[in-house]
Amino acid sequence: MDRVRAWHPDVPAVREVFHATFDSHAYPAHTHDTWTVLLIDEGAVSYALERSGHIAAPRSLTLLPPHVPHDGRSAVDGASFRKRVLYLDEDWLPSRSVSAAVSRPLVQDARAVAAVRAIHGALESPGDTLAAEGSILSLAELVLQHWGTATxxxxxxxxxxxxxxxxxxxxxxxxxxxxxxxxxxxxxxxxxxxxxxxxxISPHRYVTGRRIDLARRLLLVGHPPARVAAEAGFHDQAHLTRHFRRVLGTTPGAFAA
Structure with a gap:
């Protein structure tokens, strides 16, 4: 059964996030006024971009430029595919990038794929806006390097x-x-x-590390974790716990004890 989820996060440059699993859907030719960053998690998608055929497969990215027609369907008849898509503002990449994307929409760069996975992870996590925004800016640099158009x-x-x-x-x-x-x-x-x-270090990792340091000091003087989360700039206690565990390998409660 087809399943879709879409939302508009309050993150600069992001117009829409779209997650979908399709059993049989085929897209007719259409355009967007945004950059389309396509990540395939399962299956494969065949598509035509300005009348040239391409395949989007796992462990790679597909970048579709704004205002250029494309379509899409499962690359294997009868097989489903699962995808995650970022729709990013037209000025996310310089205008000179459109021709590069038309010629080479497939980006097989492990760092770029990891950046997109990090973006989706951050967008799923309340309080990680800064991390998502930083990864989106880093992704632009990686893509331009991949195309050889970086200044x-x-x-x-x-x-x-x-x-x-x-x-x-x-x-x-x-x-x-x-x-x-x-x-x-x-x-x-x-x-x-x-x-x-x-x-x-990136700005968002710097901020997270400094906030963790502040949280440690507050915990050690007896402030409860829920209060510490608010005082140290985290979205909520779960947000604090997730980053605290990632940085220090333990929970705020265990650290305080």
């Missing part, structure tokens, strides 16, 4: 220091990298790239 980026240490100061000042607040970029007068991709090169 040489310089490390901007002063900008990285300004971002770190902002992250420290707003450690427990909810904000986006796009918002930080506007305040600092930089493009989000350049902001993230400069920070990662300067400090060897």
């Amino acid at each position: 040489a980026g310089r490390t901007d240490a002063p900008l990285a220091r300004r971002l770190r100061a902002m992250l420290d000042d707003r450690l427990t607040e909810s904000f986006t990298l796009s918002e930080a970029a506007r305040l600092l007068g930089a493009h989000p991709s350049h902001l993230v790239r400069s920070f990662s090169r300067a400090y060897g």
Whole structure:
């Protein structure tokens, strides 16, 4: 039986997230005004992009550019397929990328596939907006490198220091990298790239680590985990527990005890 799920997360650049399992559905030729980032989890999909045939299979990404017709159906007659799709703003990639995507829509890059899986995981988790946004910006860099269309980026240490100061000042607040970029007068991709090169860690991992440090201090002076989650900037206690366990290998409760 066909199953679909779609939602619009409050994450910059993301128009829609679409998860679906289809037993027999075939898409007629159509277009989107967004970039379509297609991840196949089971089965395979055959499609035509500007009259050229392609196959989307697991362990690879398919990037369909905006305003270019494509269709889609199971690559094996009678077989189902399961997919996850991100619809991203048209300006997520520069306009010069459209021709590269038409020629080479299949991206067989393990880092890019891992980034998309991380994006979907973060979008499923309340409170991980910053992680999703950072991975979306990183994915753009990986895709442009894959196509050989990336421009040489310089490390901007002063900008990285300004971002770190902002992250420290707003450690427990909810904000986006796009918002930080506007305040600092930089493009989000350049902001993230400069920070990662300067400090060897992405902005969202830096924030998470600092929040975990704050949570540890609060737990050790006797604050209960639910209160600590709110005071340290986590969405809720479950959000705190998930990241606490990932970083420290134990739960907040066990750590406090």
